[in-house]
Amino acid sequence: MSTDWFQTSRLTQFRELLERSDVALVLTAMAAFYLLFLGIGAILNYDVAGLISILGQVTFFTAVYALIVLALNLHWGYAGLFNIGIAGFMAVGVYTMAMLTAPPTGSPPGLGLPVVVGVVGGMLAAALVGLVTALPALRLRADYLAIVTVAISEIIRLTYNSPAFSTFTLPGGIALGTGGASGIGTFPSNPIQAVYYVDPSSAASGATPIGAAIFGFFEAVFGVVRSAVIVDLTYGLVLAVVVFLVYTLLARVGNSPFGRVLKAIQEDEVVAKSLGKDTNRFKIKTFMLGCALMGLAGVLWQGFGTGAVYPQAFRPELTFYIFIAVIIGGAGSNTGSVLGGAVFANLLFLLPQYLPNIIEQTFSIQADPNNFIAAVGPIAAGEIAPLLGYILNQRLPALRFVFVGVLLIYLMQNRPEGLLGHRTETAAAVDLSEGHTPGGRTGSDLTAPDERGVDDE
Amino acid sequence: MEPYARGRQLLNDQPGLAIVAVAALLLVGDLFAKLLGGGLTATRFGGFVWDGLVIGLLIGLAGIGLSLTYSILGFANFAHGDYISWGAFSGWAVAYLLAGIDRYAAGGLLLIGAGDGPAPGDVGVSITNTPLSIVAGLVVAVGFTIGVSLLIDRAVYRPIRDADGITLLIASIGVAFALRYLIVFFFYSGRQGVTDISRVPAYEIGGVVINAHELTIVVIALVLMIGVHLLLQRSKLGKAMRAMADNRDLAQVTGIPVEGVIRTTWILGGGLAGAAGYLVVLTQGTIAYDLGWLLLLLIFAAVIMGGIGSVYGAIVGGLVIGLASRLSLIWLTGDLSSFAEPVAFGLMIFVLLFRPEGIFGGVSTA
DSSP, X not given: OHHHHHHHHHHHHHHHHHHHOHHHHHHHHHHHHHHHHHHHHHHTTOOHHHHHHHHHHHHHHHHHHHXXXXXXXXXXXXXXXXXXXXXXXXXXXXXXXHHHHSOTTSSSOOXXXXXXXXXXXXXXXXXXXXXXXXXXXXXXXXXXXXXXXXHHHHHHHHHHHOGGGSSEEOTTSOEEOOOGGGOBOOOOOOHHHHHHBSSTTOGGGOBOHHHHHHHHHHHHHHOOOOHHHHHHHHHHHHHHHHHHHHHHHHHHHHHSHHHHHHHHHHHOHHHHHHTTOOHHHHHHHHXXXXXXXXXXXXXXXXXXXXXXXXXXXXXXXXXXXXHHHHHHHOTTOHHHHHHHHHHIIIIIIIHHHHHHHHHHHHHOOOOOOSSHHHHHGGGGGTOOHHHHHIIIIISHHHHHHHHHHHHHHHHHHHOTXXXXXXXXXXXXXXXXXXXXXXXXXXXXXXXXXXXXXXXXX | OHHHHHHHHHHHHOHHHHHHHHHHHHHHHHHHHHHHHTSSOHHHHHHHHHHHHHHHHHHHHHHHHHHHHXXXXXXXXXXHHHHHHHHHHXXXXXXXXXXXXXXXXXXXXXXXXXXXXXXXXXXXXXXXXXXXXXXXXXXXHHHHHHHHHHHHIIIIIGGGTTSOHHHHHHXXXXXXXXXXXXXXXXXXXXXXXXXXXXXXXXXXXXXXXXXXXXXXXXXXXXXXXXHHHHXXXXXXXXXXXXXXXXXXXXXXXXXXXXXXXXXXXXXXXHHHHHHHHHHHHHHHSEEETTHXXXXXXXXXXXXXXXXXXXXXXXXXXXXXXXXXXXXXXXXXXXXXXXXXXXXXXXXXXXXXXXXXXXXXXXXXXX
């Protein structure tokens, strides 16, 4: 009996920690996801390199989703701008970066500038396109803004897709290009490769001293010799640091006078205006900052992550993925954004990719019919395997979309504020509300809520 | 000096609109110069106009439903495009089945050639070869889409009827996803041929080539539009819809059966969307799971241009968008021809910026 009581009390303590500390919440969630995917790797009999690779994937997708969701949260959660053109702004960032840095001799040719120039240029370009969008669009109602932004994102994608700009010459005689429908394949290599390899574009060129030390460490401790796996894991960890930096930046912005005006606009725009705040300027600046971060996310995700850029990657589906992640996390909360991104990336994006392998290994399903009638026909004869085979081998990606859609409907009907949307942001730096009792505490605990009001992003 | 003063006032009040007007005038002037100077033959011009009319009628047909639900339920329905796709797939499944049932197994026909199903050339669906199957397919497309839209309204929108427009809009994005990928689940994700293009007779009228399928589309679309016109004019439905678009609570206390009108709106809008989807395949000759989604932004453009809530506005807006996207090809030649769609999107953005109540000044005609 006494150990039971002890455990429950530990559990309560832990829950209170999670409610109080954002960092603990995020770390616990990530630990759970790592464990889940290590378990999946174990079921699928992966070797150590495979396990590290799966961990690298989890880190990468969690980080990129967290990053882009944070950027969208700045638009939607902070400034109340319903932007559904995210894919377009990501495309501007990554395409600008690719066109600035691709070698002039490549096909399509680029300007051959250093990677840093490319990244900054990509962010600036995305911010500029954001400005061009925001200047007129902010006059519009929320639903019109939605339609305009999705139209702009499609215009951007179709422009990159068009053969008209696949290669063109600037007035100074410098050739440049978007590559049309096939995109740009000569994307600068992942910066981690530049640190680990002598020649960044080839693993065969041999390792730099840093690379040799890291590879040696992994070989000695885990017996892993595939260096690509280690590069990916390192890149994922670097991205996690980037997410942390962006999170800190946004937390600072949110708590600065600028952020307080944003929160005031959220509460009541007329009041903010009557206090002499030029609310449109604030919104435009926020929109541009969010767009720059979307450009950065585009570079880090579609660019360095994939190693090539092509227009089809920026279909509106990508935008809606990110929106669903924001809604899961609850708009307006930065921690919620990171968690929403993590939940979406791991449970809705990565997990379904491993699910068929696990089920097939467990139940050994051989049937693989290529159309629906062939799949359901045998059910009359009592055979369910063809249907399962059809679902698992042919149509799982489609069903994932269906599930995502149904989830979105469910959230809108039951929790429009998001799974973690109960976390409130107060406009004042000090909590002024009476009887402010977060997490079901009693009013007697008066000191903690104040701290919470400040930390709570 | 009256027009001059008004012109100056316009220039001061809305410089953007003035620039757009000047650009439009320049384009029209250039068009005449091209036609007279021989840069553009009358036949080619006629071909663009005809193509624009056909696609414009379809956009207008699909736009009626979107416009009505937008004004009466107060949200932009992003799933409307996928109602269109389901109309296309349900209708063509039946048309295919009826056209080929005497020669092929029902399964492959119902899935419109999925997997190892029969090829379009073998089934030979066309308005002249198998007119009955085409008509039956149209009826099924309309009926099925009505069913889908009623079912979704009951399951998704009705429980959150009083939510704000953005919540409903996001829910409709969820519906769009689910519907679109259910098509992939049952059918396929690629684009496949459906009609037997070799058996579609074409006629030459004044140098412009018009094929039988395009003629069918124009006839059916006009008949449906006149039907909607009569329905709204001869019954109290139109008035009830206008009252609801204005103020739903007030309409309810006046004794208008609110839920009944909403149901009728979905029946009307869903049915027309299904018909439009079915007919789009008739003109394109191919079917794809995302055909409605690809049309959706053009339909939004038409609806916004015509003024949200206006049936006639949606039709005229559809024609404007259809014609604009095709006529832009006069200038967008060669590699630039891929910009026909962005031109239509750009038009929509201009309308939203300078005349968000639509080009007909927000007169709601329902």
